Amino acid sequence: MTQRLRTGLNRAVLASAGLVLLLGGAWLAVAPASWAPRLPGRWPDPGTYTTLLDTERLTALRTHGWWTPTVMAASIAATVLFALWCAGQLRGGSRPLVPLPAPGSALRTRALEDVLTQHAAAIGGVARCRTRVLARRRHLHVRMHVWLHPSATPAAVLPALTALAAQTETAITPYRVRTEVRLAARSHRMPHVR
Secondary structure, three states: OOHHHHHHHHHHHHHHHHHHHHHHHHHHHHOOOOOHHHOOOOOOOOOOOOOOOOHHHHHHHHOOOOHHHHHHHHHHHHHHHHHHHHHHHHHHOOOOEEEOOOOOOEEEHHHHHHHHHHHHHOOOOEEEEEEEEEEEOOEEEEEEEEEEOOOOOHHHHHHHHHHHHHHHHHHOOOOEEEEEEEEEEOOOOOOOOO
16 A cells, blocks of 8 residues: 555544544534433433433542542543554655755655665565664664575575675665664475365
């Protein structure tokens, strides 16, 4: 799934959930108590201008020792989880740019990932590759996960991957590049007869 599609889908889900909650809250606040007959039997029957949890019931709940710590812990946990999720949404959309020595030029790390993946997948014996580039100040950390064909050996593929890493390091000269390669073999699938 592309990043743009994921972002659009994420925003659409958030907008629709927010709209449903807003309309539901507005309806509960403005609508008459026509929903009262459909409440579970153990709930008290609300009057015309009463709430589901009246002051007497709330006072009775507060007398229990577990009520306040439980409500506080649940509220804090929900707030922290929501804040972490929101921070992840804000951070996940943008990828860092790597400034190059030429004035006004920069390289997107996503573009570098795509190029490295294409070059690695073109090496003989490589079935597929996934690359991730992490940029920090003057360092680039390249993580390559390479799946080999069942007939390929790591010794046959490693020299070409080493040359690709060296080529990347010379292409991005002011940056120090650290390349980490993880090799995996694709299983040789035999057809099963039933």
